[in-house]
Structures are given as C-alpha cells and as structure tokens.
Amino acid sequence: MLESSLYPHVSVDCVVFGFTGERLNILLISRNGTSEDGFYSDMKLPGSVIYENEDLDDAAYRVLHELTGIKNIYLQQFHSFGSPSRTQNPRDKVWLENAIHIKIGRIVTVGYVALIKIGQKLQAFSDRYEAHWCDINDIGTLAFDHNIVVEKALHYVRLKSAEDPIGLYELLPKRFTEAESRILHEVIYGKKVDIRNFHKKFISLPYIVSLDEKQQNVAHRAARYYRFDKIIYNQIYR
Amino acid sequence: MLESSLYPHVSVDCVVFGFTGERLNILLISRNGTSEDGFYSDMKLPGSVIYENEDLDDAAYRVLHELTGIKNIYLQQFHSFGSPSRTQNPRDKVWLENAIHIKIGRIVTVGYVALIKIGQKLQAFSDRYEAHWCDINDIGTLAFDHNIVVEKALHYVRLKSAEDPIGLYELLPKRFTEAESRILHEVIYGKKVDIRNFHKKFISLPYIVSLDEKQQNVAHRAARYYRFDKIIYNQIYR
C-alpha cells in the first residue's frame, strides 16, 4: 500500500436532492464493512477521489454520471471540508484504505449539490451502486462528516434558489401541478406558504406555461399541469 | 526535491478586502522571479499550502495573522478552485517549486474572503511580506488563476452582504460617517444609491448609533460620526 499521509487527498462528495412530490430526498450509498466492533452497515454520500488531471467540477459530473446515467445535471459547488478529524473515525479510516488502496492522513472534500428528477431510469443505475433515495428528515448518522455536509448543502440550496429559482424546476417532473410546486417550496424553505398568495405569484411567472392536460383518476377535482420553460426563463434572467 | 505530483496539494488563498473611504482595495503580495523570458514582477493573493493536520479555516487564519497581525478577522470560505490548468503557466510552476520545495502536479486551492479595516498597524506587517493595497479596478493580471478567484470573491461578498450586512462594517473604521457607509455600498454593489433614501434607511437601523462627534477641519459642513453596535445587531439577527 502506498504511503502518502503527508499529502492531503482531494475528493468530491455530491449531495443529490430529489423530490417525491411530498418530501425532499437525497441519494445515499450503502456501505458495509467490519471494524473493531464487528460488522456494520451505514450510509455515505456518493463521491470519489479526484483523478490526476481532473477538474473538480469534472469529478463531480463523473460521479453523478456513473451513479445516475444522467448527463447535463444541475450541479453547483457549495463548500469544502478539510478538518483533519473528518477521517479520524477508525471505521472510516479502514474503509477508505480498502476503497482507494492508499494509506491516508486525511481527505479534503469539495461538496457539490445536484438537483435531479426522481425517475425510473435513474433507479437502474443506482441499484448497481447500492444507492437509495432517503427522506432528508430520516437519514440517521452518516459516514465521515457527511451529516454536516448535507446540512450545509441544504442551506446552500435555500439561499441559492432564493436568488435563482431555476434549480427548483430541476426537482420537479416535466409536467407538474401547482400544488407540487408549492409543496416543493414548503419543503425547501421549511415552512407553510399561503395557497392563494402562491397561486397569484405562480400564474404571474412568465416561464410557467399552462398545459391543456389535467390529472386523471384522482379522487378529487383534477389539477392542471404546467411546465417550466427554460427558454423564456433565460430570455428574462440571463 | 520530493516527487509528489501524483497527489494534489491543497492550499488556501485569501482575498482580503479593504475600503479606503472611496475605493475598494485588495491586499496583494509582490512576486519576483525569473522565467524563460527573464525577470518578471507581478502580484498574487496571499495564501499558503495547508499544514499537516491543519484545518482549512485555521490555515486561512494563519495566513492572515502572519500577514496583518490581526486576530478575529472576518473570514469566510467562498469557493474552491482545482483546475489542473491553474498551475500550468511555466512561470507559476517554477515559482511554486521554489517556494515549497516540492515538485507539484497541481494545487487545489480553497478561496477565503476577509474583510478588514485599512489601518497603520497592518501596514507594518504587510511591508515585511511585500504586501500592498491595490485598487480592485486596477489589479492587472495576477499569478495563477487569481483574477478569477478575485472575481468570484467579489461576487460572494455582494451576495453575502445582501443577506447579512455585518461584514460591511468590518470594512469601515470604528467611527464613520453616513457618506462613507453610502459610498461603501456603492462600490460593493457597483451602482449609485439615492442619498435621501439611503439616509432614511441608515438612521432607521437600530444598530447604527450616532456619536456626539463631528468631522474636524473639513472644507464644508462637518459630518456626524456613527458606530456599528455589534451587540444590538446580534440581539436582533442572531
């Protein structure tokens, strides 16, 4: 095994958000191993050490493409984490050395946020990597300092989407109802929004275009579908 | 010389902003060296490779303390830069190898913004390091990708101070006039602000406290001094 503890290694970790229509989820990778206390099984963020001659953004794209099969993912760097203690948990240390075959002092990781639509095609890829969508409110204790990374990522998404809401439409399906959009806002900002005020704002947005389609077979009045028009959006805000 | 090009190195670079009362300045380090084309002299951001077992934030604090002598600096991480091409300029490559005595493939750098008051005590320290305050609009071509780093830092300061203006008061002297505060806003946001509207907002802020002091020996009506009260600010916003 190569000795390289003198030099920090650099990785990227991706906090991949998805929206079920009701809850905010993130994509986590199952991790199984043995430590002093025997077998364990927990979860971690998808990530990778960066390759030689690979840009940080490229590394994050690579991780996400391998994981989901999707290209053109909405992806933003949000913060880097480099505390020497972040890889000091013995369980994490052993796991790392097995995973990348290098004895490591610590890893500096660059955090990326990705926003994607939860879909079936994705699932196929994710299964190979033992990736699972997990409710953001129910992710327990993650490997390394990944709980902190997720916390910071969520904060970033809130801040970012306040100034530029385009990211939120990456989380919604191509056709979506006003209610879905409203609930997404509620889970992102963590508070109820007034239905009528939201409606007024929603229909006033020029880049939200109404479709001549409605929900089918719902046990109540069917809601209209809308779509997000990126071209109109870019004309206005770019 | 140690060979370690396989492993990326990690550094911090600090974009230190100061405000002269009229212009936004940043602190740059003179760099002299020889390359294929002979002598050169240019400027770079203050920064350092991180030490073994040193947290990123600690490294940035260390750089700033060595440079300015100041503790308790307002400091925020804003972005990381890791393009392999960022250290490919031959001039930069040679300089790096002389500076840290390691043959280097590339360096991933974590960018920090610092906001400080331009003062005399600082100058003493800065001289030792050949540090100079430079007008932000007149910094020419910097070493590495530091022009991009500065650009991103400025963008970050704008965004950040919109949601939390506390940082702006780090740039003003302890006693300042309303005009100084107004001009600071203008240089940060890059546009004129209306004097009377600014005034109304300014005097309504509970954490701006009026002092019983005025300017002396100015060739016009003397302006009142104010100070920023951090305690009141924290009571309200924390």
Place this chain on the structure above:
DNA sequence: ACAAAAGTGTTCCGCATACACCCATGC
C-alpha cells in the same frame, strides 16, 4: 351526499423609488 383537493380576489401594510432645497464650514 360527502370527502378531498382545486381554484380564485380584495384589502392592507411596509419598503423601495423618485425627487430638490437649505445648511454649515473653510478658503
């Protein structure tokens, strides 16, 4: 008929904007 969610308008308040004249001081 009833349950469940869709769809819709008005009022009020606070904040941003636009805009012009007199005041104090040093030279």
Place this chain on the structure above:
DNA sequence: GCATGGGTGTATGCGGAACACTTTTGT
C-alpha cells in the same frame, strides 16, 4: 461670497401577507 458636501420629507407604486368560499371529481 463661493464652493463643497451635509442634512432632510413627501408622494407613489409594487410586492408580500392575511384571509374563506365555491367548484370539481370519485366513492
């Protein structure tokens, strides 16, 4: 007395916030 910047109020418009009833559809 003049040049320079300090100091101040009013009117308007926009966007956010509060708030409740009718409509559609499936069971």
